[in-house]
Amino acid sequence: MAKLTIPAQELLRSGHSACPGCAPALAMRLMLKGLGPRTIVSIPACCWTVIDTPYPTTALGVAMLDNPIESTGASISGLRAAADALGIPDVTILGFAGDGGTADIGLQALSGMLERRTNAIYAMYDNEAYMNTGVQRSGATPLGAWTTTTPVGEGSHGKAEPKKDVMGIVLAHHPVYAATVNPSFPEDFVKKVEKARDLSGPRFFHIFAPCPPGWRYPSDQSIEIGKRATDCGVFPLYEVMDGHYHITRKGGALKPVREYFQAQGRFSHLGDADLDRVQAQVTADWNRLVRLESET
Amino acid sequence: MTLQVMSGNSAQSYAAALARVHVIAAYPITPQTTIVEKLADFAASGQLPAQFVKVESEHSALQVCVSASSLGARTYTATSSQGLLLMHELLHWAAGLRTPIVMGVVNRAVAPPWNLGADHTDTMSQRDTGWVQFYAESNQEVLDTVLQAYRLAEDPAVRLPVMVTEDAFYLSHTVEPVEVPAQTEVDAFLPAREARAVLVPGRAARLGSFTGPDHYVEFRHEVAQAMARVPEVFRGVEEDYRSRMHRYHGGAVATYRVDDADAVLVTMGTMSTTARSVVDELRAEGRKVGLAKLRLFRPFPAAEFRELAGLVDRIGVVDRSFTFGAEGPAATEVAAAIYSGPHHPFLTNYMVGLGGREVTPQLVRAIFDRLLGAEGPGTRWMDLPQDAGEVTHG
Numbered sequence: 190m191a192k193l194t195i196p197a198q199e200l201l202r203s204g205h206s207a208c209p210g211c212a213p214a215l216a217m218r219l220m221l222k223g224l225g226p227r228t229i230v231s232i233p234a235c236c237w238t239v240i241d242t243p244y245p246t247t248a249l250g251v252a253m254l255d256n257p258i259e260s261t262g263a264s265i266s267g268l269r270a271a272a273d274a275l276g277i278p279d280v281t282i283l284g285f286a287g288d289g290g291t292a293d294i295g296l297q298a299l300s301g302m303l304e305r306r307t308n309a310i311y312a313m314y315d316n317e318a319y320m321n322t323g324v325q326r327s328g329a330t331p332l333g334a335w336t337t338t339t340p341v342g343e344g345s346h347g348k349a350e351p352k353k354d355v356m357g358i359v360l361a362h363h364p365v366y367a368a369t370v371n372p373s374f375p376e377d378f379v380k381k382v383e384k385a386r387d388l389s390g391p392r393f394f395h396i397f398a399p400c401p402p403g404w405r406y407p408s409d410q411s412i413e414i415g416k417r418a419t420d421c422g423v424f425p426l427y428e429v430m431d432g433h434y435h436i437t438r439k440g441g442a443l444k445p446v447r448e449y450f451q452a453q454g455r456f457s458h459l460g461d462a463d464l465d466r467v468q469a470q471v472t473a474d475w476n477r478l479v480r481l482e483s484e485t
Numbered sequence: 486m487t488l489q490v491m492s493g494n495s496a497q498s499y500a501a502a503l504a505r506v507h508v509i510a511a512y513p514i515t516p517q518t519t520i521v522e523k524l525a526d527f528a529a530s531g532q533l534p535a536q537f538v539k540v541e542s543e544h545s546a547l548q549v550c551v552s553a554s555s556l557g558a559r560t561y562t563a564t565s566s567q568g569l570l571l572m573h574e575l576l577h578w579a580a581g582l583r584t585p586i587v588m589g590v591v592n593r594a595v596a597p598p599w600n601l602g603a604d605h606t607d608t609m610s611q612r613d614t615g616w617v618q619f620y621a622e623s624n625q626e627v628l629d630t631v632l633q634a635y636r637l638a639e640d641p642a643v644r645l646p647v648m649v650t651e652d653a654f655y656l657s658h659t660v661e662p663v664e665v666p667a668q669t670e671v672d673a674f675l676p677a678r679e680a681r682a683v684l685v686p687g688r689a690a691r692l693g694s695f696t697g698p699d700h701y702v703e704f705r706h707e708v709a710q711a712m713a714r715v716p717e718v719f720r721g722v723e724e725d726y727r728s729r730m731h732r733y734h735g736g737a738v739a740t741y742r743v744d745d746a747d748a749v750l751v752t753m754g755t756m757s758t759t760a761r762s763v764v765d766e767l768r769a770e771g772r773k774v775g776l777a778k779l780r781l782f783r784p785f786p787a788a789e790f791r792e793l794a795g796l797v798d799r800i801g802v803v804d805r806s807f808t809f810g811a812e813g814p815a816a817t818e819v820a821a822a823i824y825s826g827p828h829h830p831f832l833t834n835y836m837v838g839l840g841g842r843e844v845t846p847q848l849v850r851a852i853f854d855r856l857l858g859a860e861g862p863g864t865r866w867m868d869l870p871q872d873a874g875e876v877t878h879g
């Protein structure tokens with residue numbers, strides 16, 4: 190039997206208040222397994238504000254600082270500056286933010302942190318909407334998805350615009366390391382986090398983070414949905430280091446996107462023609478990624 | 486101690502450097518820019534071993550300071566006008582997280598229309614954020630107050646952020662002789678910040694958090710109590726500074742020739758210098774007038790004004806900003822302070838100097854004339870023709 194490489198230490202403790210099947214909770218668990226206890230994490234307004242449980246308790250085994258929704262990038266720059274100025278040794282600075290707090294309202298602070306070459310890790314857990322406020326669309330919501338602000342019905346067919354390419358935006362800043370990870374592939378997840386931990390400079394993670402109530406699927410399906418997302422190419426797993434792309438999971442031919450879309454209520458209004466268009470886009474994006482890997 | 490000719494902005498920079506700040510973060514805005522340019526030079530040359538975080542906005546500047554201060558660093562930022570307004574959400578965070586940040590603010594008018602002149606609208610509109618606010622009259626006072634601000638902010642009984650303001654151009658870009666204490670003198674007055682250590686690597690803890698009504702009230706009340714302890718702590722800080730550096734700027738409210746006065750003007754910032762000279766002129770003419778310079782605006786020195794109310798018949802509050810729909814903010818505060826005391830002198834409000842319009846001796850004289858004459862309550866916009874300048878709400 191293959192030996193498990195994931196550290197046994199649990200830095201997300203039981204008693205947190207995530208919904209059943211919450212992938213953002215799993216994402217934090219795996220992230221901290223990879224980074225270890227000498228991590229200070231800054232978290233903006235998002236589901237994780239609540240998941241960590243109210244004062245005077247905390248679900249994390251590490252030090253946590255709350256920050257406003259839009260300033261995670263600046264917060265980790267400040268923590269790093271203080272750690273360096275005060276000579277605090279061996280500390281990992283982590284920003285852990287939602288897609289809304291990263292791709293929309295916090296994009297400026299993220300860009301600033303990357304451009305300043307802050308020695309810290311920024312992780313965006315992407316549940317593809319503003320979930321904490323009740324499933325409103327974000328820039329990271331995919332084309333066609335139902336949310337409370339992209340309704341389905343007369344005159345509206347879910348989100349009319351495609352998802353923002355956050356990895357593309359981040360990579361334009363030439364970070365030391367950037368990778369996509371998915372809690373459905375925990376070994377790949379933790380391996381990348383450990384790799385990032387031992388680097389110095391700005392590092393970024395795009396975390397796939399299914400949300401049962403927001404995506405409208407049964408809460409025991411999060412791992413399965415995550416697997417399908419990667420296996421059909423909607424969320425490919427790759428890393429970029431020094432400009433070199435490396436796809437870390439290539440499971441042969443891509444599975445059809447239908448298997449992923451049809452498992453979620455938020456896409457249930459999409460017809461064959463919609464899914465054909467999505468399939469064409471996903472295939473094109475995948476081919477582009479494969480090309481980038483061979484060219485870099 | 487050395488005597489140097491410097492601007493108010495340089496006084497800010499020298500004070501931050503003498504305070505041995507660990508982390509500086511700032512974004513440029515006229516007329517603040519030379520503060521951070523000088524600090525950037527100090528940091529780049531190694532003269533000041535600080536981390537200078539060159540941020541992409543004032544919002545991020547204050548977030549950097551809040552996070553760095555949460556980890557135990559002594560931090561400094563400076564801004565003005567629009568920059569301060571952009572920081573608004575973070576101002577609340579700084580106070581709520583009890584981060585003893587010191588910020589220099591160059592008081593400048595708020596757009597639209599764009600205007601670079603001296604005006605207190607920027608800081609007045611932030612008066613409810615939990616920051617201690619000092620308004621300085623001279624470059625010397627700027628330097629001394631920034632150093633005092635760190636002692637005050639970091640006092641365990643206070644732990645609140647402090648802003649030290651100076652009027653645009655009148656101080657920020659005007660040079661005057663300033664006594665600069667030696668580093669050893671400052672070190673003795675202002676020791677290294679005591680670590681509070683909520684965020685410690687390897688320890689489970691959360692700073693900020695969220696609560697329901699069960700704990701939220703207590704958090705807010707703690708900030709309120711910390712504010713209430715500021716006057717006493719500040720008295721001690723200023724006395725200690727006086728005994729070491731032999732300079733004193735008069736406490737929270739610096740009064741001048743008020744003892745037997747019929748009428749007293751309340752002023753803030755650089756207009757106080759002009760007003761003081763007019764007091765001397767009028768006194769020479771046999772008119773009994775005095776001055777109360779409001780130096781500490783938050784927490785508001787209510788006790789001092791209740792005392793002043795027992796000495797004089799007429800108080801005119803001169804504001805350099807206006808709260809639309811009400812009156813000048815200093816006027817509101819003075820009235821509220823006096824109401825709960827036993828003496829209720831006649832109170833009125835004068836608007837001057839918006840957008841850098843000059844507050845001349847003639848203008849101050851006109852204000853005293855009107856205050857000593859029989860005029861009713863309300864706010865008078867002194868820079869406008871008399872019939873246009875009345876704003877009253879009834």
Ligand SMILES: Cc1ncc(C[n+]2csc(CCOP(=O)(O)OP(=O)(O)O)c2C)c(N)n1
Pocket residue numbers: 234235236237257258259286287288289290291316317318319320321322327
């Ligand atoms: C300045 C500001 N605007 C709006 C909010 C309200 N708000 C709190 S959480 C949240 C949603 C955040 O979405 P995301 O970052 O995707 O995280 P998620 O809730 O999905 O975990 C919003 C909009 C806020 N806290 N601050």
Ligand SMILES: [Mg+2]
Pocket residue numbers: 287288289314315316317318319320327
């Ligand atoms: Mg989200």
